[in-house]
Amino acid sequence: MTDLLVSRPDIPPLTVPPRLLLGPGPSLVDPRVLQAMGTPLLGHLDPQFVEIMDRTQVMLRYAFQTRNPITIPVSGTGTAAMEAAVANMVEPGDSVLVCVSGYFGLRIADMARRYGGDVEVINRPWGQVFSPEEVKQALDRRPAKIVAIVHAETSTGVCQPLEEIVRIVHAQGGLIIVDAVTSLGGVPLKVDEWGIDVCYSGSQKCLSCPPGISPITFNSTAIQKLEARKTQVTNWYLDLSGVGKYWGKERTYHHTAPISMVYALYEALQIVLEEGLEARWQRHRTNAALLWSGLEAMGWELHVPLEYRLPSLTTPRVPAGVDEVLLRQRLLKEYNIEISGGLGELKGKVLRIGLMGYSSRPENVLLLLAAIQKVS
Amino acid sequence: MTDLLVSRPDIPPLTVPPRLLLGPGPSLVDPRVLQAMGTPLLGHLDPQFVEIMDRTQVMLRYAFQTRNPITIPVSGTGTAAMEAAVANMVEPGDSVLVCVSGYFGLRIADMARRYGGDVEVINRPWGQVFSPEEVKQALDRRPAKIVAIVHAETSTGVCQPLEEIVRIVHAQGGLIIVDAVTSLGGVPLKVDEWGIDVCYSGSQKCLSCPPGISPITFNSTAIQKLEARKTQVTNWYLDLSGVGKYWGKERTYHHTAPISMVYALYEALQIVLEEGLEARWQRHRTNAALLWSGLEAMGWELHVPLEYRLPSLTTPRVPAGVDEVLLRQRLLKEYNIEISGGLGELKGKVLRIGLMGYSSRPENVLLLLAAIQKVS
Numbered sequence: 001m002t003d004l005l006v007s008r009p010d011i012p013p014l015t016v017p018p019r020l021l022l023g024p025g026p027s028l029v030d031p032r033v034l035q036a037m038g039t040p041l042l043g044h045l046d047p048q049f050v051e052i053m054d055r056t057q058v059m060l061r062y063a064f065q066t067r068n069p070i071t072i073p074v075s076g077t078g079t080a081a082m083e084a085a086v087a088n089m090v091e092p093g094d095s096v097l098v099c100v101s102g103y104f105g106l107r108i109a110d111m112a113r114r115y116g117g118d119v120e121v122i123n124r125p126w127g128q129v130f131s132p133e134e135v136k137q138a139l140d141r142r143p144a145k146i147v148a149i150v151h152a153e154t155s156t157g158v159c160q161p162l163e164e165i166v167r168i169v170h171a172q173g174g175l176i177i178v179d180a181v182t183s184l185g186g187v188p189l190k191v192d193e194w195g196i197d198v199c200y201s202g203s204q205k206c207l208s209c210p211p212g213i214s215p216i217t218f219n220s221t222a223i224q225k226l227e228a229r230k231t232q233v234t235n236w237y238l239d240l241s242g243v244g245k246y247w248g249k250e251r252t253y254h255h256t257a258p259i260s261m262v263y264a265l266y267e268a269l270q271i272v273l274e275e276g277l278e279a280r281w282q283r284h285r286t287n288a289a290l291l292w293s294g295l296e297a298m299g300w301e302l303h304v305p306l307e308y309r310l311p312s313l314t315t316p317r318v319p320a321g322v323d324e325v326l327l328r329q330r331l332l333k334e335y336n337i338e339i340s341g342g343l344g345e346l347k348g349k350v351l352r353i354g355l356m357g358y359s360s361r362p363e364n365v366l367l368l369l370a371a372i373q374k375v376s
Numbered sequence: 377m378t379d380l381l382v383s384r385p386d387i388p389p390l391t392v393p394p395r396l397l398l399g400p401g402p403s404l405v406d407p408r409v410l411q412a413m414g415t416p417l418l419g420h421l422d423p424q425f426v427e428i429m430d431r432t433q434v435m436l437r438y439a440f441q442t443r444n445p446i447t448i449p450v451s452g453t454g455t456a457a458m459e460a461a462v463a464n465m466v467e468p469g470d471s472v473l474v475c476v477s478g479y480f481g482l483r484i485a486d487m488a489r490r491y492g493g494d495v496e497v498i499n500r501p502w503g504q505v506f507s508p509e510e511v512k513q514a515l516d517r518r519p520a521k522i523v524a525i526v527h528a529e530t531s532t533g534v535c536q537p538l539e540e541i542v543r544i545v546h547a548q549g550g551l552i553i554v555d556a557v558t559s560l561g562g563v564p565l566k567v568d569e570w571g572i573d574v575c576y577s578g579s580q581k582c583l584s585c586p587p588g589i590s591p592i593t594f595n596s597t598a599i600q601k602l603e604a605r606k607t608q609v610t611n612w613y614l615d616l617s618g619v620g621k622y623w624g625k626e627r628t629y630h631h632t633a634p635i636s637m638v639y640a641l642y643e644a645l646q647i648v649l650e651e652g653l654e655a656r657w658q659r660h661r662t663n664a665a666l667l668w669s670g671l672e673a674m675g676w677e678l679h680v681p682l683e684y685r686l687p688s689l690t691t692p693r694v695p696a697g698v699d700e701v702l703l704r705q706r707l708l709k710e711y712n713i714e715i716s717g718g719l720g721e722l723k724g725k726v727l728r729i730g731l732m733g734y735s736s737r738p739e740n741v742l743l744l745l746a747a748i749q750k751v752s
Binding site for chain 2: 083237
């Protein structure tokens with residue numbers, strides 16, 4: 001029947017169990033967003049699609065609290081947005097300071113080295129924040145053109161205060177890249193008010209959109225740095241000089257946008273608009289507080305002090321006598337609930353529970369607490 | 377009410393006109409695939425999702441006609457897959473020969489230079505193919521570690537014969553990267569039989585899946601080249617040493633897969649399996665022939681000789697007296713039909729009509745021909 005070398009495999013249809021996603025991302029996606037993704041496609045240069053792109057940018061500016069014209073979604077997951085920030089800002093030989101207190105800080109440092117940055121790292125134990133003084137001391141020792149720091153560390157559950165650090169970075173003439181993957185749309189983030197130069201995020205955390213498209217914003221300082229580059233950006237796909245023209249006034253073809261993902265982001269941002277950022281931040285705080293008090297009532301300890309605790313991601317310490325792998329397996333198998341284990345320094349020491357976007361609901365907290373009691 | 381710097385914008389709901397996509401991609405997406413995208417999410421490390429990943433790889437091997445273990449979808453659009461091929465294969469100083477007879481050949485050459493390749497280009501006028509002799513002569517003048525060529529040029533409508541060229545490249549000790557963005561799933565492509573070392577594609581062409589996920593396959597020669605690298609891959613997101621471990625046996629977290637896009641690709645590949653590759657290739661040929669004879673009956677000339685004409689993308693020359701921009705605008709406005717204009721050398725000289733995947737149907741050909749007659 002066929003002379004093909006590789007014959008047709010027998011593969012069952014797609015079936016997906018109904019998971020309650022309470023891990024570090026993806027979060028549950030609002031059914032309205034799932035429906036938007038099923039919308040038939042437009043061409044990526046269709047005037048109607050261009051209008052959708054424009055409106056998406058307007059909504060993203062609200063979410064980021066910025067007026068930056070270059071506020072766009074990158075055509076990839078959060079790591080691609082991180083790489084877009086690093087690849088465009090870091091030129092070979094540039095001095096870069098990366099503040100590392102978790103997995104994603106490490107990743108930024110790795111990327112900055114790959115793009116030729118002269119990288120210095122300052123460290124904090126995972127679960128702690130950097131003080132402005134530490135950053136100032138590091139920059140006094142060696143000024144840096146670029147400082148990178150994580151606002152919301154998905155690996156530790158820490159929310160890093162930024163305003164004072166941004167001032168210090170600017171005072172010594174550098175620019176700052178902020179990772180807001182786990183804060184955008186769920187935790188207060190004010191790009192313009194705080195003076196952040198480059199800020200990126202993901203879609204699958206507090207925006208509750210599927211992964212595959214990732215917001216990023218560059219202010220005029222960042223654009224000037226980009227325009228003053230002496231070398232081309234090595235990364236073609238994420239080169240802002242091309243991507244920016246596709247999303248900007250020129251509409252020059254660069255690469256095909258992930259159209260259905262843009263629809264999804266559009267709808268997810270509509271939901272953010274309807275709820276309003278401040279109400280959304282409050283909801284994340286309220287439901288996180290419910291989780292925290294529930295865990296503490298069970299005698300569990302939370303790894304991050306209240307002052308720096310992220311509402312979107314909680315890291316309870318694994319209690320003595322609890323097999324955390326088994327706990328997670330049983331939650332998944334018996335109750336279809338996904339939470340996650342620790343990474344790196346915190347592997348085996350903490351669990352990671354996300355209450356992000358559509359997942360941040362009191363009924364999910366109640367169910368999780370009840371299920372943990374059943375299986376631990 | 378709010379002390380936010382950027383207040384809530386007023387943005388209308390997402391509305392999308394019903395377009396008939398007959399351009400160079402995206403093609404129409406099968407309603408089954410749209411529905412699959414609306415499936416609620418799994419975590420990207422969920423055992424059930426891992427199973428979906430495994431099965432997707434099995435189906436991709438059938439589509440590519442390869443047994444390569446490393447056959448995976450890249451988390452980005454076709455350009456990201458192109459960049460994955462170049463970034464992983466090209467080390468600084470590597471001699472690279474790029475065969476350019478269209479827009480996408482140019483793009484490969486640009487990328488190869490960015491990654492430090494010592495790039496030589498051979499050119500053909502857009503719309504023509506390379507002969508094996510030309511490639512041999514170029515390699516006799518200067519051997520190349522890597523040769524890159526486009527199988528199906530989306531900018532010209534040419535299908536480049538490959539078998540003899542692959543033999544020549546291997547005979548002089550190089551490896552070959554093939555761009556199959558507009559052929560995979562619609563035009564005969566036999567990776568193992570032809571001996572292709574690296575082959576990549578997109579999802580939004582003959583697979584009729586939305587853009588945002590892009591298949592790629594590396595054979596053992598390519599993996600050996602990767603493992604023998606002296607320098608790290610600059611591109612973190614597309615570094616196969618990380619991506620491959622996530623999709624391979626290790627399942628090490630690298631980046632969050634675009635889960636909904638994986639669902640979409642899964643369903644799109646199921647449809648390829650059900651139809652069978654050979655029937656699918658035949659359908660693309662039959663419907664293209666219908667288009668070609670219809671256009672010729674109207675007195676239009678086709679830019680590419682029959683022997684090298686792609687069934688998935690047709691490039692009629694713009695007839696004298698026809699305003700091609702106006703023609704396309706009227707097709708879009710009056711009949712909701714998208715076709716595209718020429719790129720680069722062929723701008724204003726040809727139109728580009730795609731009959732790919734779900735768009736390749738006789739009723740679409742009839743409607744397009746009738747609509748062209750109305751507006752030209």
